[in-house]
Amino acid sequence: MSKMRFDVVQEAFKKKALEVSAPASRPSAYFGELVFNRDKMRKYLDVKVYDALIDCIDNGRPLDLAIADDVADGMKEWALEHGVTHITHWFQPLTDVTAEKHDSLMEYDRKGGMIESFNGKALIQQEPDASSFPNGGIRATFEARGYTAWDPTSPVFIQDDTLCIPTIFISYTGEALDYKTPLKKALKAVSDAALPICKLFDPKVRKVISYLGWEQEYFLVDEDLYAARPDLMLTGRTLMGHASSKNQQLDDHYFGAIPTRVAAFMRDLEIEGYKLGIPLKTRHNEVAPNQFEFAPIYGECNLSNDQNQMIMNVMNRIARKHGFVVLLHEKPFDGINGSGKHNNWSLGTDTGTLLMGPGKDAKSNLQFIIFFVNVLAAVQRHNGLLKASIASATNAHRLGGNEAPPAIVSAFLGRAMTDVLHKLLEVPSGTPIEIAGKKGASVGIVEIPQIFLDNTDRNRTSPFAFTGNRFEFRAVGSSANCAGAMTVLSAAVAQQLLKFKEELDKELAAGKSLEVAAMDVLKPIISSIIDVVCFDGNGYSDEWKKEAARRGLDTQTSVPEMIKTFTTPESVNLFTSLGVHSLKELEARNDVKWEMYTKKVQIEARVIGRMAINHIIPAALEYQGRLLKNVSLMKDVMPESYKDQASVALNLIENISSLVKEIRTKVDAMVEARKKANNLEDEYAKASAYHAIAESLEAIRKPIDKLEEIVDNDSWPLPKYRELLFIN
Ligand code: ADP
Numbered sequence: 001m002s003k004m005r006f007d008v009v010q011e012a013f014k015k016k017a018l019e020v021s022a023p024a025s026r027p028s029a030y031f032g033e034l035v036f037n038r039d040k041m042r043k044y045l046d047v048k049v050y051d052a053l054i055d056c057i058d059n060g061r062p063l064d065l066a067i068a069d070d071v072a073d074g075m076k077e078w079a080l081e082h083g084v085t086h087i088t089h090w091f092q093p094l095t096d097v098t099a100e101k102h103d104s105l106m107e108y109d110r111k112g113g114m115i116e117s118f119n120g121k122a123l124i125q126q127e128p129d130a131s132s133f134p135n136g137g138i139r140a141t142f143e144a145r146g147y148t149a150w151d152p153t154s155p156v157f158i159q160d161d162t163l164c165i166p167t168i169f170i171s172y173t174g175e176a177l178d179y180k181t182p183l184k185k186a187l188k189a190v191s192d193a194a195l196p197i198c199k200l201f202d203p204k205v206r207k208v209i210s211y212l213g214w215e216q217e218y219f220l221v222d223e224d225l226y227a228a229r230p231d232l233m234l235t236g237r238t239l240m241g242h243a244s245s246k247n248q249q250l251d252d253h254y255f256g257a258i259p260t261r262v263a264a265f266m267r268d269l270e271i272e273g274y275k276l277g278i279p280l281k282t283r284h285n286e287v288a289p290n291q292f293e294f295a296p297i298y299g300e301c302n303l304s305n306d307q308n309q310m311i312m313n314v315m316n317r318i319a320r321k322h323g324f325v326v327l328l329h330e331k332p333f334d335g336i337n338g339s340g341k342h343n344n345w346s347l348g349t350d351t352g353t354l355l356m357g358p359g360k361d362a363k364s365n366l367q368f369i370i371f372f373v374n375v376l377a378a379v380q381r382h383n384g385l386l387k388a389s390i391a392s393a394t395n396a397h398r399l400g401g402n403e404a405p406p407a408i409v410s411a412f413l414g415r416a417m418t419d420v421l422h423k424l425l426e427v428p429s430g431t432p433i434e435i436a437g438k439k440g441a442s443v444g445i446v447e448i449p450q451i452f453l454d455n456t457d458r459n460r461t462s463p464f465a466f467t468g469n470r471f472e473f474r475a476v477g478s479s480a481n482c483a484g485a486m487t488v489l490s491a492a493v494a495q496q497l498l499k500f501k502e503e504l505d506k507e508l509a510a511g512k513s514l515e516v517a518a519m520d521v522l523k524p525i526i527s528s529i530i531d532v533v534c535f536d537g538n539g540y541s542d543e544w545k546k547e548a549a550r551r552g553l554d555t556q557t558s559v560p561e562m563i564k565t566f567t568t569p570e571s572v573n574l575f576t577s578l579g580v581h582s583l584k585e586l587e588a589r590n591d592v593k594w595e596m597y598t599k600k601v602q603i604e605a606r607v608i609g610r611m612a613i614n615h616i617i618p619a620a621l622e623y624q625g626r627l628l629k630n631v632s633l634m635k636d637v638m639p640e641s642y643k644d645q646a647s648v649a650l651n652l653i654e655n656i657s658s659l660v661k662e663i664r665t666k667v668d669a670m671v672e673a674r675k676k677a678n679n680l681e682d683e684y685a686k687a688s689a690y691h692a693i694a695e696s697l698e699a700i701r702k703p704i705d706k707l708e709e710i711v712d713n714d715s716w717p718l719p720k721y722r723e724l725l726f727i728n
């Protein structure tokens with residue numbers, strides 16, 4: 001056993017970086033090579049077909065089945081040139097991974113031979129078995145049909161030998177069974193709500209676009225060490241492991257030089273990402289040892305989210321080439337930082353104006369303030385729901401720890417914008433809003449300080465931070481599908497913008513100018529948020545928890561409870577009024593979330609129980625046996641003084657006995673609790689019971705980690721934190 005760990009560690013340590021064979025051409029030449037983008041459409045489609053498809057993509061018009069055949073033909077030609085033999089509808093069910101079912105392109109040609117065939121119908125729709133995916137009881141297994149339908153706004157791409165067609169996934173009766181469907185509805189809702197406001201400032205605006213720029217954090221571990229850790233393999237995180245003597249206290253990893261083997265992996269990943277049209281921009285080490293991050297240039301939200309899902313799939317495949325495994329779990333290691341996925345989010349017009357940042361003149365600044373304040377109002381109103389949107393069994397380990405956003409959603413504005421809001425409350429409505437330094441300071445002007453534009457004033461403890469031209473929703477977990485968070489945020493903002501516009505219209509109808517009317521509506525909103533959702537202090541402190549509760553923010557920390565927020569009357573009204581979710585869908589999805597929560601904790605509980613009994617206790621007893629032999633020999637040799645001579649060994653023997661007993665008792669109690677929980681029918685009740693079990697796993701871990709400290713290093717059966725985290 002110990003020999004095995006020793007060998008594995010040696011092997012891992014000896015691994016050398018792989019040479020990455022970069023394509024001969026520069027990245028811009030192969031960027032998007034594996035994507036059926038506009039260039040390819042132009043090349044492989046007839047002009048009329050091209051125009052119709054672009055109209056459908058840009059203006060949301062439905063795709064005519066007649067042209068779908070022609071589109072499929074063009075795609076097939078392109079795909080065959082890349083050696084494609086299969087197609088799949090690629091979708092995002094309510095699991096942690098994307099789904100695909102490959103069909104070969106081969107068909108009989110009715111002349112005795114075979115032919116590659118792909119038509120419009122196969123492009124547009126397929127019928128996978130919906131009962132094999134989480135559906136919250138919407139599909140009984142006997143009526144298992146579900147549909148996948150092409151989302152033409154997400155380009156088709158090639159992975160290996162397969163043409164992947166991004167699709168939505170809905171049940172036979174029309175309920176969404178995926179992440180993409182509600183996201184698309186919510187994006188449309190926010191665009192529709194924002195458009196009439198933007199038109200007041202620029203009548204030429206035809207569309208408002210949501211932008212997403214995600215920052216993906218992850219850990220890498222050596223694949224040999226990974227394989228020696230059943231907990232990592234089965235749950236994605238270590239369920240036991242004493243902290244390494246050195247971890248992140250020296251702050252020597254963040255932004256440090258990227259280790260050679262990791263750099264080779266990153267380079268390979270980027271090449272693959274570029275080919276898939278993913279505009280990867282930054283890469284760096286993160287705070288914890290073996291933790292890294294990359295981020296693309298932001299893009300349209302639905303597309304950017306697809307790209308995140310694509311790259312999450314690609315990551316592990318490439319990592320294996322380099323002898324690594326990627327951990328996307330939010331908290332793979334206790335005691336060091338976990339991984340998140342900051343969702344940088346903003347709105348912009350099709351005329352190129354970013355709505356979440358100050359503009360060139362007073363008018364565009366007013367537009368910015370309108371969006372800025374309304375976003376904050378939406379976040380305040382639905383703070384509990386936003387938290388629920390990022391809640392999961394895995395992200396629960398991160399929230400509330402002193403390293404990640406707390407389990408309270410508040411917004412960080414920074415000094416400059418806080419001052420601007422206060423000033424706006426003081427001056428008469430209609431006072432021009434200028435950027436200081438640009439227009440000089442005339443009396444009565446509210447100034448957005450120039451310095452603010454390159455504001456690096458960051459508050460790492462805030463879950464929702466304003467960062468100059470965007471908001472950064474930081475509470476999203478590293479393994480999450482961003483769509484969950486983006487759907488709720490978009491819907492909340494859409495609802496608030498509609499309400500704002502309604503009130504603005506009343507003021508305008510009363511004959512006020514836009515400048516005066518807008519501020520008259522905004523002022524009461526500003527007053528209602530400035531001391532509630534806006535919080536620039538330390539989000540980790542205990543005082544904030546109390547203060548937040550006093551302010552009426554949601555302070556719930558239990559994931560099963562958070563999930564309930566999706567079906568409060570207020571949330572149901574939000575989703576149904578905008579057509580994002582039906583009540584039936586919301587209820588079904590809650591069942592799915594509770595079920596997922598239960599299953600994850602259940603797997604962890606089984607794994608830690610078995611590891612405790614099959615790995616840890618035997619190793620401890622084996623070492624204890626050696627100690628006992630040692631004591632017994634001492635007793636033979638020096639019967640008088642052995643108690644004193646063997647005091648350390650005797651002490652260890654006792655310690656081991658009591659820790660082993662503690663582990664066994666706690667595991668037995670946990671197994672009993674599980675049996676009871678498993679008998680519960682109701683998904684919420686079961687998840688709540690498993691919430692208590694999740695907490696008991698921490699208690700089982702403690703004596704195990706203590707044993708790791710005292711048991712002979714050679715006998716310890718599992719790679720330790722210092723090995724998992726410092727070999728690369
Ligand atoms: P930091 O770690 O400093 O927050 P990064 O450069 O790692 O910044 O990531 C910032 C992310 O925010 C990138 O994906 C970037 O494209 C994105 N981003 C920048 N501006 C906007 C914006 N206006 N809307 C949405 N995303 C944005």
Ligand code: MG
Binds near residue numbers: 472
């Ligand atoms: Mg960031």
